[in-house]
Amino acid sequence: MDTILGPLYTAVSWIIVQFHKLYSLVFDEDSGWAWGLSIVSLVILIRIALIPLFVKQIKATRNMQALQPKMKAIQERYKNDRQRQSEEMMKLYKETGTNPLSSCLPILAQSPFFLALYQVLNKIANNQSVGVLGSDLVKSAREAHIFGAPIAARFMDSADKVEALNAGLTDVRVVTVIMILLMSASQFYTQRQLMTKNVDLTVKTPFMQQQKMLMYVFPVIFAVFGINFPVGVLVYWLTTNVWTLGQQMYIIKRNPTPGSLAYKQRQEKLRAKGKLKEDPAEVEARKAVEAARAGRQQPKRMTKAQRQAAAAQAEAKKAEEQKAAEQKPSMTKEGSESSQAPRSRQQPKKKAGQRKGPQRPKHPSKK
Template sequence: MDTIASLFSFITTPVSWIIVQFHKLYGALFGADSGWAWGLSIVSLVVLIRICLIPLFVKQIKATRGMQALQPKMKAIQERYKNDKQRQSEEMMKLYKETGTNPLSSCLPILAQSPFFFALYHVLANIANGKTIGVMDQQLVDSAREAKIFGAPIAAKFMDSPEKVEALGASLTDVRIVTAVMIVMMSLSQFYTQRQLMQKNVDLTVKTPFMQQQKMLMYIFPVIFAVMGINFPVGVLVYWLTTNVWTMGQQMYVINQNPTPGSKAQDQYLTRLLKHVTSHGEVKSRGKKKVVAAIVAKGPDRNDNERKFITALTKQGLAAQADGSVIKSVVATADSDAASGGAAKRQQPKRQSKSQRQTPPSKPSSKK
């Protein structure tokens, strides 16, 4: 890990500078040597990085959905050229090129975070050894080295020896309890994030190997993080736990506001939208109008969730328009008029008694 971190040493100066700036702010509130001041500085570093990565996150969502949309075509190619792996790869690349899809785009946020992650690890490793790094002078290094989060120094690791932990002014028991709890929380947050994605935001109408791979990753990633976590300093665990929580919250927002077509989340979203439309008689927000307009534009290509939404609108006497607005349905109004006003205009003949029906009509008399 130290070798990998050293490869990203070029970014340690800006990372250390950002941490120092946040430390000045939190140090004024909690004390310069407080673990909260240093811990919150790391948390703020994560938030800043993740805000900068939001455009990449949006690109990741588009890439993931593009891959999901291509799954039926990819499966057809695999079945068609199952005995010719080279032709299969060529056809796959051709499909990616035609659709403008890049399978690696879904990994962009993680790849973009990597330099900052390893640079932070490099900074904390030097702090643990009492060495200056980046813009951090010896005074700041000593302050960070002695700072503790719940009794565990931010530079300590789960696998550190008792002697090394004692040199940091802490007990091995405190370090292992704190790091174990953070590793478990880090792994659980990773598992929940992936599970939430698989259960709510995947097109359930498409069963492909891609879904099976995602399901496997749901169990593999938390295990990988748990194994790697025992070699992470407390400060890095704070970093990774914070970024996992951010990802989980960010994904919750996307699932609720912009779900994948055909997913369970889309069904729930359209149910909420239908309730809103029937209550107010219109679509107010620009985002909701875009959703309705997209459904209208699909026409016969709508999925089951979207067809159910349009049908439910019709039953409520409403019709979705191409611009995303909703108006009172002309067809429903006509049917309603025919069933009420139209029927009232037609006069029913009076019922005759039995004697009247049996008596033949009298012939008109002719005058001579």
């Protein structure tokens, strides 16, 4: 791995050293402030470079949300044919110009820098030169403390290893636990904000269930792996979580997903300020609904006696209707009998000798 990521080690260490020189003008060059702010600045620089990918991630996420009903229909239609299902999915992605991997681009692009920083801090903890960090800078960074915890220390380090870094085990564990909790909480709130404010809740899709599951899974993953991260890596990851949270809040406020809670709130604010151009038909329909609601009469409250009288009247009306329904079949039967009576009359008998049909003329007899 060192051979593959060697150039990245050099790049990450060089950026940290440049920021360290800048902050050494204000703070002590061996202090945790100089080295800690250098790591924070590294995060900010990386995240600024990743803004175009973040924009693509937002667009890809929205496209995936919009395609979820169609994707679900394809899965139901070809649930017994996996190959055809995959072909139809790829066809759908191609027609809509959607790439499912676009939502993972910022994480994938940031991962090499995270691994490089982890290895750089790991080598600093082992007192090894890395990249442009020589022995003097490694010693300075190794012994720099952030709130009493060395940058290279971990929660799982032994007491002897922590003492070698001129620190106490209690201080290291308190600082790392607080940072792990803040890191997990920021991750949870970021995901929760996305689920509650920037998702179209009118469409229930499997994508929403996946996002809801990740909202609880990611903080647990950070907590488990965080106990093995050096303090410097915790600073890096906490900073990138806070940056993501702020960036997402800005996007949700400025350009929320249509149909989401944030979108409705933004539409209401624009409408109140008169900056929203609405369709006249929608305005008339809304006014008609409001007028109907305003003119709707509320039912009057009745006393107990009035309620009893109304109930008795309803019972009497019901009894009359039932009686009329019972009499209706008998009347129908009588009417049918009377209609059949003329048919049963006997036809008058014909006189004897009367023939049916026209009579044939008699031939004259021959004389």
